[in-house]
Amino acid sequence: xxxxxxxxxxxxxxxxxxxxxxxxxxxxxxxxxxxxxxxxxxxxxxxxxxxxxxxxxxxxxxxxxxxxxxxxxxxxxxxxxxxxxxxxxxxxxxxxxxxxxxxxxxxxxxxxxxxxxxxxxxxxxxxxxxxxxxxxxxxxxxxxxxxxxxxxxxxxxxxxxxxxxxxxxxxxxxxxxxxxxxxxxxxxxxxxxxxxxxxxxxxxxxxxxxxxxxxxxxxxxxxxxxxxxxxxxxxxxxxxxxxxxxxxxxxxxxxxxxxxxxxxxxxxxxxxxxxxxxxxxxxxxxxxxxxxxxxxxxxxxxxxxxxxxxxxxxxxxxxxxxxxxxxxxxxxxxxxxxxxxxxxxxxxxxxxxxxxxxxxxxxxxxxxxxxxxxxxxxxxxxxxxxxxxxxxxxxxxxxxxxxxxxxxxxxxxxxxxxxxxxxxxxxxxxxxxxxxxxxxxxxxxxxxxxxxxxxxxxxxxxxxxxxxxxxxxxxxxxxxxxxxxxxxxxxxxxxxxxxxxxxxxxxxxxx
Amino acid sequence: xxxxxxxxxxxxxxxxxxxxxxxxxxxxxxxxxxxxxxxxxxxxxxxxxxxxxxxxxxxxxxxxxxxxxxxxxxxxxxxxxxxxxxxxxxxxxxxxxxxxxxxxxxxxxxxxxxxxxxxxxxxxxxxxxxxxxxxxxxxxxxxxxxxxxxxxxxxxxxxxxxxxxxxxxxxxxxxxxxxxxxxxxxxxxxxxxxxxxxxxxxxxxxxxxxxxxxxxxxxxxxxxxxxxxxxxxxxxxxxxxxxxxxxxxxxxxxxxxxxxxxxxxxxxxxxxxxxxxxxxxxxxxxxxxxxxxxxxxxxxxxxxxxxxxxxxxxxxxxxxxxx
Numbered sequence: 001x002x003x004x005x006x007x008x009x010x011x012x013x014x015x016x017x018x019x020x021x022x023x024x025x026x027x028x029x030x031x032x033x034x035x036x037x038x039x040x041x042x043x044x045x046x047x048x049x050x051x052x053x054x055x056x057x058x059x060x061x062x063x064x065x066x067x068x069x070x071x072x073x074x075x076x077x078x079x080x081x082x083x084x085x086x087x088x089x090x091x092x093x094x095x096x097x098x099x100x101x102x103x104x105x106x107x108x109x110x111x112x113x114x115x116x117x118x119x120x121x122x123x124x125x126x127x128x129x130x131x132x133x134x135x136x137x138x139x140x141x142x143x144x145x146x147x148x149x150x151x152x153x154x155x156x157x158x159x160x161x162x163x164x165x166x167x168x169x170x171x172x173x174x175x176x177x178x179x180x181x182x183x184x185x186x187x188x189x190x191x192x193x194x195x196x197x198x199x200x201x202x203x204x205x206x207x208x209x210x211x212x213x214x215x216x217x218x219x220x221x222x223x224x225x226x227x228x229x230x231x232x233x234x235x236x237x238x239x240x241x242x243x244x245x246x247x248x249x250x251x252x253x254x255x256x257x258x259x260x261x262x263x264x265x266x267x268x269x270x271x272x273x274x275x276x277x278x279x280x281x282x283x284x285x286x287x288x289x290x291x292x293x294x295x296x297x298x299x300x301x302x303x304x305x306x307x308x309x310x311x312x313x314x315x316x317x318x319x320x321x322x323x324x325x326x327x328x329x330x331x332x333x334x335x336x337x338x339x340x341x342x343x344x345x346x347x348x349x350x351x352x353x354x355x356x357x358x359x360x361x362x363x364x365x366x367x368x369x370x371x372x373x374x375x376x377x378x379x380x381x382x383x384x385x386x387x388x389x390x391x392x393x394x395x396x397x398x399x400x401x402x403x404x405x406x407x408x409x410x411x412x413x414x415x416x417x418x419x420x421x422x423x424x425x426x427x428x429x430x431x432x433x434x435x436x437x438x439x440x441x442x443x444x445x446x447x448x449x450x451x452x453x454x455x456x457x458x459x460x461x462x463x464x465x466x467x468x469x470x471x472x473x474x475x476x477x478x479x480x481x482x483x484x485x486x487x488x489x490x491x492x493x494x495x496x497x498x499x500x501x502x503x504x505x506x507x508x509x510x511x
Numbered sequence: 512x513x514x515x516x517x518x519x520x521x522x523x524x525x526x527x528x529x530x531x532x533x534x535x536x537x538x539x540x541x542x543x544x545x546x547x548x549x550x551x552x553x554x555x556x557x558x559x560x561x562x563x564x565x566x567x568x569x570x571x572x573x574x575x576x577x578x579x580x581x582x583x584x585x586x587x588x589x590x591x592x593x594x595x596x597x598x599x600x601x602x603x604x605x606x607x608x609x610x611x612x613x614x615x616x617x618x619x620x621x622x623x624x625x626x627x628x629x630x631x632x633x634x635x636x637x638x639x640x641x642x643x644x645x646x647x648x649x650x651x652x653x654x655x656x657x658x659x660x661x662x663x664x665x666x667x668x669x670x671x672x673x674x675x676x677x678x679x680x681x682x683x684x685x686x687x688x689x690x691x692x693x694x695x696x697x698x699x700x701x702x703x704x705x706x707x708x709x710x711x712x713x714x715x716x717x718x719x720x721x722x723x724x725x726x727x728x729x730x731x732x733x734x735x736x737x738x739x740x741x742x743x744x745x746x747x748x749x750x751x752x753x754x755x756x757x758x759x760x761x762x763x764x765x766x767x768x769x770x771x772x773x774x775x776x777x778x779x780x781x782x783x784x785x786x787x788x789x790x791x792x793x794x795x796x797x798x799x800x801x802x803x804x805x806x807x808x809x810x811x812x813x814x815x816x817x818x819x820x821x822x823x824x825x826x827x828x829x830x831x832x833x834x
Contacts, residue, residue, distance in 0.1 A: 064716070076724075078713045081682050210709055211727035347754065349727035396753065396777050397799040397821035462646065464676075480715060482681040502579075507677025 064485050066205060070284075070293045073242045074216050074301075076208040079480025084444025084511070085403035088203060088475070089342050089353045091386065092187070094227040095180065095360035097378065098412040098429050099437040100458050101371060103169060105143040105152035108456040109414050113138030117415045121459060127413070128178060129363060130430045132421035136414055136457070140371045140427060149448035156379040159387035166390060166399070168445040168509050170438045172452020172461040175410050175468060178433045180361070183409030184229035186468050188354075189237065190497045197237035197488070198245060199472065200352035202497045203479060205243045206486050210349030213308035215246035215301065218350055220338040223358030223381075234354060238490040242294040245354060248341075251333055254313035258306055266306070273299050312348050315340045326388040339385035343392050346402055357382055360408065363417050364428020371427045390441055403443025403478055407471075411436025414457040434460045438471065444478040446511045469503035477505045546593055549604050560600040563662035569599060571666050572651050572675055577602075580637050580644060599662045614660040623656055647673040684717045692719035699742050707736060714748060723750040726775070734760045744768045753777035753799065762788040770794055777821075778802035783809055797821070 068075045100106065117134050141154040147164035177183035182192035189196040197205070200217035209216030219234045227233055234245025248254045260269050277296055284292040311317065315328055315337050327336040335357045342353045359378050361369055368374040386406070393399040412429035435454040441447070453463035473483040476497065483503055487494040541548035552558035563570060577596040583589070585606075586597040594606025605611045611622040618624075626644050628635040637643060644652070654672050658664060666672075693700075693713070700721065704711050710728060714720045721743060725732045733756035740747065744767030752761075753775045759782055765774070766788045773796060774789070782804035789798060790812045798813065799821040807814075807822045814820060 076709045076712050078715050078718070080684070080716050082715045082718060208709070210724045212709060213727075347726065348729075349724060395801055395821060397773070397775055397797050397819070400773070400797065464645070464647075477679060504676075505679040507679045510677075510679070 066488075068208070070290070071297060071300075072212075073240060073294065073297050074204060074208045074212060076210060077206065079207060080482060080485060081480050083478065083480025084401065085442075085475075085478040085480075086401040087346055087349075087351050087353070087403070088200075088443070088479070089346060089389070089402060089404045090199070090355070091382075091404065091406045092184070092227065092354065092356045093360045093378075093382070093406070093408040094184065094223065094225075094356045094358045095362075096183070096408040096410050096412060096431060096436070097360040098362055098371060098375070099171075099435070100137075100412065100414060100429070101140050101375065102154055102156060102379075103152065103437045103439075104171065104454065104458045106139065106414070106454075106456060106458045109136060109458060110138035112136045112457075121415070121457075125434075126178065128431045129417055129419045130413065130415060132418065134413075134415035134418045134430075137416035137427070137429060140375075147448070149450070151448075151450060156376070157383045159384045160390075163387055163390045163441070165448045166394070166441045167439045168441065168447060169450040170440070170452055170466050170471065170506070170509065171435075171450060171454060172464050173407070173411070173436045173438050173466050173468075173471065174461050175433045175436075178410060178431045180228035180409060181230070183433070184227055184233055187407070187409045188229065188233045189235070190469060190472055190499050194232050195237055197239040197243070197495070197497070198232075198234050199475070199497060200234055200245050200354055201236040201239050201243040202476075202486060203352045205239050205488070206481055207351060207479065209351040211308075212301070213304040214312055214345065214348055214350050215248075215305070216350065217243065217245040217352040217354070218345055219245040219247045219354045219356070220249075220341060221247065221356045221358070222333055222335040222338050223356070223378075225358040227356045227358060233356075238495060239488055240290050240294050242297050245352070248309070248313055249333065251331055251337070254309045255302075255305065258302060258309060260306070269303065269306075273303055308348075312344050312350075313341050315344075318344075322392075325384075325391070327384040335381050336385040339389045343389055346393070346398060347396070362412065362428045363419070363430065364424045364426040365417075365419060367426060369426075369428060371429065373426065393442060399442035401443060403445065403475060404441040405438065405475065406440075407438035408436065411458075414459050432459065440475075440509065444511050446509050449509055451506060451508050464508075466506060467503070469498040469501060470506055473498050473503035474506045474509060478510070544593075546601075546604060546606075549600075553600075561603055561662045563599050564665070566665045567661070567663050568655055568658075568666045568669050568672070569660075569662045569664070572669075572672065573655050574599075575678070576644075576648055576651060580641070580648070584637075603660075612656055612660050615657060617653060617656055620656050623652060626652060682717060689717060689719065696721075696743050696746055700746075703739060703743065706739065707732075711740075711743070719746065720748045720770070721746045723747055723752075725755050726751045726753045729754055730756045733757055734764075737761045737764050740764060741767050745770060747771060748794075749773045751775040752779060755779060757781065759784040761785075765789070766791055768792070772796045773798075775799040776803060776805075781805060786810065789813065 064080060066077065068077070100109070113136060115136050117136055122133070139154065141156055143152045143154050145152055146161050149165050151164050151167070151169065153161050153164060175183060175186055177186050177192050185194065185196070186192040189198045204216035217234065221227065231247070234247070236242070236244035246255065249256070253259055260266065276299060280292050280296050315323065316330060318340060323330070323340070326340045328334070328340055329336065335355065338355050342355060345353050357378070359368065359374065362371045362375050364370050390399065390404065393402050393404070410431055410433045413432040415430065417424060417428045417430045435458060451464060452461060452466055454460060455462050476483045476486060483496060483498045483505075487496045489495070549558060553560065581596040584591045585594045587595070592606045592608065594611065595601035602612060608621070611620065613619040622636075625634060625636040626649055630639065630643060635643070650673055654669055658669070696719075700711060707728070710723060710725055710732070712722050712724070714722050723740065725736070728736075732752070737752070737757050738761070741764050744764065747768045748770050750768065750771060750773070754777065758780045762785050765785070769792060771792050772794055774792070777799045778801075780803075781800075786805060786809050789795070789810065795813065795818050797819040798810070800810070801822050803822075805822065807820060810820050810822070
């Protein structure tokens with residue numbers, strides 16, 4: 001009998017005794033055995049879970065070994081097979097921009113602008129705010145075709161437009177989440193619930209990082225608010241926490257509390273760390289908790305970062321010409337500053353750089369969230385910096401092995417939002433998990449390609465649907481991994497970024 | 512007490528009855544378990560499995576499609592409704608409710624009707640919890656049944672079929688081959704990896720070729736460090752020396768890296784004297800000299816060999832060198 005069964009039996013026994021109306025003495029007695037069973041249960045689970053982890057990572061042919069010296073958890077490891085992409089810059093437009101105002105040209109929708117939405121669009125669908133019968137809403141901005149690929153694009157992204165032939169569009173993205181938090185979690189961790197490892201964590205776990213004086217996974221936010229999904233979006237989940245993203249700031253101190261306090265010299269800091277290190281080593285020898293090693297590694301990294309991070313994150317070290325090309329606003333937090341920082345980090349060998357720009361939730365409920373007001377500003381804020389980033393990477397030959405991804409958690413409806421069934425003052429669209437657009441550039445993604453199709457309204461995918469797990473599998477493939485083999489034993493399951501449902505590597509978008 | 516009366520049932524009759532009962536038993540079983548009957552028949556050589564050709568539309572388009580969408584319930588592991596779709600012989604046989612495909616007859620092909628049902632219908636296949644077949648996939652099945660559900664008809668005969676999805680093959684790692692290929696330089700690599708942390712790495716777990724990521728060391732990587740790489744120079748296929756302190760003195764060392772495909776030298780103090788070394792690299796596909804004194808014109812021989820040159824002179828002076 002396994003220890004696990006034993007615990008179940010003891011619980012049954014406890015239930016049985018409780019059911020028999022008994023004396024206080026019996027009651028107390030059974031309580032003790034119940035607690036004992038609970039204790040046994042947790043102990044059994046620990047031993048059961050620990051055992052396979054230990055034996056399986058020992059390295060059979062099929063299983064990739066990610067073991068590193070305990071003090072160097074971020075040491076570089078080669079990919080499973082030769083990779084096209086060596087690093088990732090993920091531009092997440094938090095709030096979900098409207099694909100129908102940027103990349104999805106739908107002439108029929110424009111023709112039907114202002115008409116009642118057909119009932120077939122509404123049956124069985126859930127919306128965040130739309131109620132009753134909304135009106136169809138044509139594109140708010142004119143579209144035109146550009147580049148050799150002849151891709152359609154609206155007039156909102158005049159700078160990015162020049163790079164259209166470098167982009168690889170996936171027009172048939174869809175998701176099962178229609179709220180921002182879970183949607184963003186799904187986009188970044190492969191699961192809509194909390195507690196899973198983020199994409200950047202998986203990649204730094206799998207490949208380590210080139211520059212040990214900087215974090216391997218850096219997160220930069222702009223747009224006034226943090227993304228709805230919170231810090232879990234760059235969390236390590238069940239992976240050792242050394243792989244979590246480090247949120248940096250593009251103005252002031254790059255990482256809070258990184259500087260030595262007044263009166264503490266670098267030498268004194270070193271002495272302090274050595275003392276803490278000694279204590280931690282003792283604790284590790286006694287308890288063997290890998291998180292202790294994580295702590296040592298993080299102290300050491302912070303010590304090294306004191307020298308390098310301020311330089312890497314300081315956009316003012318770039319010439320005014322470069323700053324102007326990105327549209328940097330000195331001394332402010334902006335998406336432009338973050339894009340320039342992203343390039344500086346990529347040059348220094350940071351593995352995974354993630355930018356969140358908040359403010360794309362164009363419901364039309366207030367000016368900042370209106371397609372005809374706030375949306376215009378958001379487009380201006382991202383258009384020039386993204387173009388400059390692509391240009392700079394290309395200039396250095398780095399676009400060949402840097403995978404740039406632009407996307408969001410979902411798309412927006414072809415219907416105009418009518419909160420509480422009423423026409424609203426500003427123009428907006430509701431959340432649409434049924435169809436949205438993501439683009440990739442560089443890193444082995446097929447330049448000038450377009451994959452998947454939506455219907456004439458841009459409402460649903462009609463050809464080649466792509467789930468986030470497919471996108472993740474494809475990105476991991478470009479980074480040199482079979483998504484099934486980049487895994488981590490936890491809770492009796494080989495956890496994967498792509499989860500348990502089968503994911504498809506989209507061969508059509510590979511260069 | 513009942514007594515056996517010999518003579519009432521002759522031996523011949525007895526065997527006849529037994530034989531008749533056996534035949535009836537087999538007939539009943541065959542009716543109840545058609546798959547069993549097929550198994551018996553093919554075992555006796557009475558039934559030959561349909562011929563399947565590797566170039567056929569069935570092998571290239573139908574089998575992978577059924578494998579992806581159907582075989583988790585109708586395959587080797589589970590046979591819901593006694594139906595298997597993981598092999599043409601089984602597909603032709605059908606399941607508990609009889610044949611699922613009638614060659615050339617879409618209307619009577621149960622399989623086809625079921626995959627075309629709306630998602631709201633209880634009878635739809637794959638069932639509601641699974642991903643439905645896409646429009647293109649339904650078209651592929653339709654064309655195949657309409658053309659006779661054959662295992663030999665070549666893909667070329669289906670000109671109107673939608674394009675096949677690109678399948679990505681993941682290469683296996685042959686551990687023995689990797690050890691063998693790395694044997695010549697494995698010790699040198701290990702020693703250098705200890706000397707220069709996180710700079711040298713195998714291109715992949717399956718490869719013996721090397722990559723050099725010197726840029727993260729910045730100015731602390733110079734000609735002395737680069738000279739150390741000469742020992743393994745012949746195995747380096749990818750190198751990034753951008754923002755390092757290397758100078759023209761490294762030309763000789765770089766010349767030993769004859770298998771380099773990608774070389775990055777952005778923002779380094781190299782100049783025209785490095786050009787002959789660069790031109791000597793016959794396998795080069797991409798070189799970055801932005802932010803250096805090397806002009807694009809001097810790399811003309813490389814340009815003629817269609818090497819990608821990243822060295823836009825005009826942009827170069829807008830790039831900042833690292834302190």
